[in-house]
Amino acid sequence: MNITSEDNYATIWQENLFKGKVCLITGGSGDICKEQAKALIRLGCSISIVGRNAKKVKSAVQELGKYKEVDNKANVIGFGNCDVRNFEKIRSAVRDTSERLGKIDFLVCGAAGNFMADFNHLSVNAFKAVIDIDLIGTFNTVKACFEDLKSTKGSIIFISATLHYYGVPFQSHVSAAKSGIDALARSLAVEFGPLGIRVNCIAPGPIGGTEGFNRIVQDKTILKEDPDPACREKIRYCQCYHISLQ
Numbered sequence: 001m002n003i004t005s006e007d008n009y010a011t012i013w014q015e016n017l018f019k020g021k022v023c024l025i026t027g028g029s030g031d032i033c034k035e036q037a038k039a040l041i042r043l044g045c046s047i048s049i050v051g052r053n054a055k056k057v058k059s060a061v062q063e064l065g066k067y068k069e070v071d072n073k074a075n076v077i078g079f080g081n082c083d084v085r086n087f088e089k090i091r092s093a094v095r096d097t098s099e100r101l102g103k104i105d106f107l108v109c110g111a112a113g114n115f116m117a118d119f120n121h122l123s124v125n126a127f128k129a130v131i132d133i134d135l136i137g138t139f140n141t142v143k144a145c146f147e148d149l150k151s152t153k154g155s156i157i158f159i160s161a162t163l164h165y166y167g168v169p170f171q172s173h174v175s176a177a178k179s180g181i182d183a184l185a186r187s188l189a190v191e192f193g194p195l196g197i198r199v200n201c202i203a204p205g206p207i208g209g210t211e212g213f214n215r216i217v218q219d220k221t222i223l224k225e226d227p228d229p230a231c232r233e234k235i236r237y238c239q240c241y242h243i244s245l246q
């Protein structure tokens with residue numbers, strides 16, 4: 001395996017661990033989920049990324065393609081203009097993925113929306129939009145992938161956060177949405193266990209330099225261009241651990 005200096009954790013994983021596997025990642029063109037995709041590709045997994053912004057998805061597919069090892073035959077495809085709030089859109093991306101890459105083995109639900117807003121300025125529509133993207137979008141994606149995951153005895157990773165463990169002001173919308181994701185993960189983990197589908201939930205703390213963090217930070221002088229390298233490595237391979245458990 002071609003190990004780069006930014007990729008130290010890769011050495012602990014068996015080469016081609018996920019060869020022949022397929023992972024669909026919502027929000028895969030965003031900073032955190034793109035790092036997750038890189039780790040999976042390095043270990044042989046084919047990737048399908050989903051997002052609304054078609055240009056961003058296209059450029060992420062190109063970037064991710066460079067992480068593919070020559071001999072592992074992993075492929076990367078992307079679906080722009082795909083909003084996880086729209087069940088038909090996500091179902092169609094899932095169907096196309098299955099046809100082009102094979103049935104989905106792993107699902108990462110990372111699509112999310114966030115912004116700072118105090119309750120007084122948080123409109124009914126804005127609150128609903130975050131619940132719709134984070135929570136309903138996660139549900140829609142699992143629903144669309146369920147038949148594939150049942151037949152592959154696959155694995156699901158939800159992406160939550162830690163801010164709802166305590167009260168964080170101006171974040172009531174995302175706190176409520178991520179609490180819902182935690183609850184969904186617990187219920188589905190128990191319900192899907194007998195079907196052979198594993199459900200785990202990763203809860204990152206704030207990671208400097210990421211798209212989501214840069215959007216909400218008030219003091220723009222502390223913004224970094226790239227995600228914190230140590231967090232980036234942990235995020236990449238923490239999901240590989242969960243996915244690789246049998």
Ligand SMILES: NC(=O)c1ccc[n+]([C@@H]2O[C@H](COP(=O)([O-])OP(=O)(O)OC[C@H]3O[C@@H](n4cnc5c(N)ncnc54)[C@H](OP(=O)(O)O)[C@@H]3O)[C@@H](O)[C@H]2O)c1
Pocket residue numbers: 026027028029030031032033050051052053054056057082083084085109110111112113114133137159160161162203204205206207208210211212213
């Ligand atoms: N960054 C942090 O510090 C932090 C901390 C804790 C948890 N998290 C969680 O980690 C995950 C990734 O965070 P991030 O900072 O890398 O990126 P992010 O800005 O939070 O969102 C990730 C991606 O989601 C996609 N997305 C948003 N709405 C969508 C929709 N309706 N349909 C389909 N895709 C949609 C966006 O792409 P498009 O614009 O192309 O749709 C975006 O690139 C999120 O779940 C986030 O809540 C992040």
